């Protein structure tokens with residue numbers, strides 16, 4: 324496996340982010356940098372990736388692990404190319420979130436929490452994404468898909484499968500986090 | 501009634517851009533404050549306006565600002581709370597997405613009042629696309645001389661940054677948010693010290709909600725006294741309400757505080773009534789944490805007065821027969837909804853989001869989730885309902901931060917107002933095995949049958 328290192332552009336971005344905080348407070352850049360790292364390295368944070376981020380911020384690796392494991396958006400294990408996160412909290416449930424999850428499970432042949440054998444889709448249920456007025460909804464990368472129906476899910480699955488891109492919360496053309 | 505302030509220009513094409521926003525009166529409060537007012541005068545107007553924090557607790561914003569330790573040698577910070585994760589709440593996202601500049605403007609004017617030279621907007625990480633929008637708006641504001649060194653040629657300078665979260669509801673709690681902004685786990689801090697004295701980097705800090713900060717623009721433009729004329733009594737101004745659930749028109753509405761709840765639910769201007777021609781069963785009026793109320797108590801207080809959308813009216817009757825305005829997350833449930841199942845999703849949420857520092861919250865939310873799961877799935881025991889009440893009572897008031905209370909209140913109130921429905925689940929397990937049980941056959945309380 325090649326050494327974990329940001330590309331020169333990403334490294335420059337990381338340096339700009341670190342400058343947002345006062346002298347000696349570079350640790351504040353940890354959450355943003357973990358997002359950047361996750362996008363750069365296949366959608367998840369390996370121990371090597373976290374160690375690398377620690378070295379950039381001049382902090383101990385454990386300080387990175389404890390943060391990465393606290394927040395739900397950081398994946399500590401590999402995930403499918405498209406991470407489908409369906410909201411299941413009250414307001415979404417009231418408008419049929421359960422049916423959406425069930426439909427995904429049927430269409431993809433996996434259970435919630437699993438990844439398809441071809442590694443394309445991981446299905447996850449998550450808590451309220453701040454989109455309750457357009458429920459049911461899901462997030463895939465930085466995109467929200469709202470007012471879902473089973474038909475819309477079918478179209479989405481096709482679209483995502485065809486695109487072949489990895490979903491990330493950061494879109495490369497908008498790297499200025 | 502019906503006055504629009506924050507969303508007045510929401511439908512103007514291009515209002516998300518600096519130029520169009522400016523053309524419609526945008527950034528006037530920055531000009532007025534920086535050129536004609538001292539920072540203390542701005543704070544004074546905010547005090548006079550009676551504006552109460554829009555993040556949930558409703559604490560008077562001007563008072564919070566006046567607590568800021570201005571004698572400290574340390575730099576002061578303004579941090580905007582855009583963590584918005586309370587189930588049922590999506591108004592901050594709407595505002596930031598559609599009119600990002602109103603938040604940027606409010607941040608500049610407020611930072612000036614507080615003497616902050618660096619400010620941060622902490623946005624929940626899932627709103628990454630909103631972060632792009634804000635960043636774009638900030639860049640425009642820098643380019644036009646409203647941010648950076650010597651704003652509008654005055655000696656006031658300000659840098660403004662957006663910080664993404666990592667996915668954790670608890671980071672909406674202000675001290676957890678500050679921990680997170682320092683690059684740590686979102687564990688709430690013990691108070692005191694309060695952020696006003698030792699907040700971000702142990703410096704004096706004000707944390708305010710997106711909508712609170714956005715409202716500062718119109719307060720400065722109109723003057724605090726004029727702003728205070730909008731609304732009723734101590735509920736001044738307008739409020740963004742996120743309306744969701746079984747209504748015809750879910751969405752974000754700006755209401756003048758004082759609007760009758762009934763009008764909000766049934767008028768076509770707002771929610772447009774209950775969907776599918778059904779009847780309403782219950783409402784959670786202020787985000788998942790506030791007590792649920794049955795139809796008769798949300799429309800009218802226990803005294804029989806019409807319930808209004810104000811802090812006071814919604815809490816009339818205390819927790820016995822009232823609720824709270826909270827964050828304005830207004831969740832409506834029709835006659836086919838299962839109170840137990842909805843509550844189970846909420847409790848699962850709080851269990852998932854507990855930071856784990858205090859055992860009553862960490863263990864109690866887990867227990868409640870487990871017990872609710874078995875009741876809802878037809879495995880409830882005799883005594884489970886009292887057990888829930890007991891656990892909720894033991895969490896309430898015994899934790900570091902209010903998440904414990906927020907988890908306990910929905911449980912206590914659902915059982916208070918819908919006990920029969922819980923009993924039905926325990927008594928007739930086979931009837932609730934189908935997850936859509938009440939959609940197939942709405943629950944009718946025996947008390948209602950008795951009066952027929």
Ligand SMILES: Cc1cc2nc3c(=O)[nH]c(=O)nc-3n(C[C@H](O)[C@H](O)[C@H](O)COP(=O)(O)O)c2cc1C
Pocket residue numbers: 552553554555556557558559561581582583584585586669670671672673674675707708709710712713901902903906
């Ligand atoms: C568990 C928990 C979650 C919270 N989430 C939010 C939130 O997402 N947004 C927010 O503005 N306030 C939230 N609050 C309230 C904040 O702690 C704080 O009171 C608020 O940001 C202050 O701003 P305001 O006075 O302008 O309302 C939360 C509080 C708790 C206890």
Ligand code: SF4
Pocket residue numbers: 670687688853854855856857858859861862899900901902903904
């Ligand atoms: S009440 Fe819950 S969320 Fe708040 S500090 Fe305690 S364990 Fe953490």
Ligand code: FES
Pocket residue numbers: 410411412413414415416450451452453454455456458460587588589
């Ligand atoms: S409950 Fe699903 S977005 Fe809020």
